Amino acid sequence: MENQIAVLKSSRTSRYLRIAPILFFLYVVNFLDRVNLSYGIDAGMFKDIGAPASSASLIAGIASALFFVAYAIPQVFTTLQINNVGIRKIFAGAFTAWGIITILTGFVQNVPEMYALRFILGLAEAPFYSGVMFFMGIWFAKSERGLANGYFNAAIPVAGIFGGLIAGGIFTAYGNDPGWRYLFIFEGILALVSVVILWFTINDFPEDAKWLKDDQKKALESELAKEEADKPIKSSWKEALIERDVLLLVLVYFLGVTGLYGYTIWLPSIISSFAHVSAATSSFLSDIPYVVAAIALIFILRYSDKKGNRKRLTAAVFFVAAGGLALSAFLISNVVVSFIFFTISAIGIFSFLPVFWNIPQESLKRESSAASIGLINGIGNLGGVVGPILVGGLESYTHSFVSGVYAMAFFVLVAGIAVLIVRNSR
Numbered sequence: 001m002e003n004q005i006a007v008l009k010s011s012r013t014s015r016y017l018r019i020a021p022i023l024f025f026l027y028v029v030n031f032l033d034r035v036n037l038s039y040g041i042d043a044g045m046f047k048d049i050g051a052p053a054s055s056a057s058l059i060a061g062i063a064s065a066l067f068f069v070a071y072a073i074p075q076v077f078t079t080l081q082i083n084n085v086g087i088r089k090i091f092a093g094a095f096t097a098w099g100i101i102t103i104l105t106g107f108v109q110n111v112p113e114m115y116a117l118r119f120i121l122g123l124a125e126a127p128f129y130s131g132v133m134f135f136m137g138i139w140f141a142k143s144e145r146g147l148a149n150g151y152f153n154a155a156i157p158v159a160g161i162f163g164g165l166i167a168g169g170i171f172t173a174y175g176n177d178p179g180w181r182y183l184f185i186f187e188g189i190l191a192l193v194s195v196v197i198l199w200f201t202i203n204d205f206p207e208d209a210k211w212l213k214d215d216q217k218k219a220l221e222s223e224l225a226k227e228e229a230d231k232p233i234k235s236s237w238k239e240a241l242i243e244r245d246v247l248l249l250v251l252v253y254f255l256g257v258t259g260l261y262g263y264t265i266w267l268p269s270i271i272s273s274f275a276h277v278s279a280a281t282s283s284f285l286s287d288i289p290y291v292v293a294a295i296a297l298i299f300i301l302r303y304s305d306k307k308g309n310r311k312r313l314t315a316a317v318f319f320v321a322a323g324g325l326a327l328s329a330f331l332i333s334n335v336v337v338s339f340i341f342f343t344i345s346a347i348g349i350f351s352f353l354p355v356f357w358n359i360p361q362e363s364l365k366r367e368s369s370a371a372s373i374g375l376i377n378g379i380g381n382l383g384g385v386v387g388p389i390l391v392g393g394l395e396s397y398t399h400s401f402v403s404g405v406y407a408m409a410f411f412v413l414v415a416g417i418a419v420l421i422v423r424n425s426r
Contacts, residue, residue: 004219011216012144018211019139020151022201023132026091027155029194030128032163032187033102033121035264037064039167039183039286042268043176043279050110054396057269059111061392063118064265068384070122078127078374086204087135090127092195097124099191106184130377137361139206141223143305146358150301153354157297157346160264160290167268168283176279227362246372248422249360252314253380255415256352259321262387262408263349270342270401275335288339289346296347301354310358311419317355318416321348325409329402342405348412359422387411 041060051059082090101121108114132152140148166186171179203209206217267289272282304313324345331338360373391404 004222007215007219008141008223011212011220014211015139015144016148016151018201018209020148022198023135023152024155024158026095026128026194026198027132027152028159028162029095029187029191030125031156031159032166033098033191034067034125035160035163036102036167036183036187037118038265038268039163039171039279039283040180041265042272042282043167043171043180045177045180046111046114048177048180049108049114056396057392058389058396059392061265061389063111063114064261064388064392065385066115066119067122067125068261068381070119071126071381071384072122072378074123074126074378078131082127082131082134087131088199088202088204090131091202092199094124094127095191095195095198099188099195102188102191103185104188106181106188126378130374133357133361133373133377138224139220141220142227142362145361146305146308146310146354147301149357149361150297150304150354153350153357154294154297154301156353157290157294157350160267160350161287161294164268164283164285164287164290168280171278171280171283243372245422246360246375248418249356249376250379252415252419252422253356253376254383254386255411255418256318256356257381257383258387258390259325259383259408259412259415260349260353260387261384262391262404262411263346265388266391266395266401266404269395270405271339273395273401274332274338274342289343290350292343293346293350297351297354300347300351304355304358310355310362311422314352314355314359314419315416317348317351318412318419319348321345321352322409322413322416324348325405325412329405329409332402345409352412352415356419359419383411 046056046060047053078090098121101117101124105117108117136145136148167183170183174182206212206220268282268286271285272279304310324341328338328342328345331341360376390407391401394404394407395401
């Protein structure tokens, strides 16, 4: 037993170095393609393609939401296919599709075309996140998974940093229009380049990896089998889909994602509205919450792996997000103080993902985890429908983002309370 643990540890560094950087890079590209719309909205892209000024925010929210409607449709089925076919082929097809779609977005001329492309983009991106969560579960033991998930999910704030710099630079050089068009074209090309990179760097399963020794493969397989036997949730994936904890995790993820995408899609526009600055300036200022969140995430992940209390830590980061958002809206009369609290809320908004995903990975059996994770990710991501429409709709109705910020605070507060009710996790 001690020898097996030693062998497992001997492969840990090589597994981290071989897997984490490429998944991190792919997620940066994925998140750039997902939220580049936020910078385009602030640059006036919907007015440029014919949306009335009075309802442009609501129309933009609907465009963002259509992505997540489509994203939810194939979740369970694509994740099961990853278990059968492997991640490399499915991801190569997905990245190719969404790269082409993102490039085409740079050429849209009207709102219906934008709606259609956002919907198709959601279908194309559907396999990625839940596929990676399943992939992590077969490459890393429970004790290693928190750090691996953390490195992967740190791509969100890092993508935000790069996204703000890229958008700000393009808008400064080319103006808002055609700047927002060049933004989509550039990031679509980046997705196509990623196909080549992932094809030559990813192994579908540990048994396929030539860089792992046979005893290292056996040690990992043995450790995962032991964890599998200790998991309390039923083995049938059909039963898992109606398991109480799975449904609770769907709710928690839905509420968290509502806050996440309400925040990310409207971040540049909220900054422009509160501070009265240009689209280029707000793009650069958008980097500040992402930088703070990225730094905080390092310490949160270390604490998570050290203490292992995923449930309480997930609740805590939700409460930080709720407090920061509520205080930001309440103190809107002082722009600097409001922005400080808005930035603090980013710590919770962007930190919940890596901590949260340890809960289903550690409590669901492998044969049920593929479908259950697909369900959590697919249905939970419908929060991406609610968040952008809610914030955009409230802005169109009240001509202010304050009520939308309060709404996001409420959703993440309830998420923090709900996660504490999950039973089969510490």
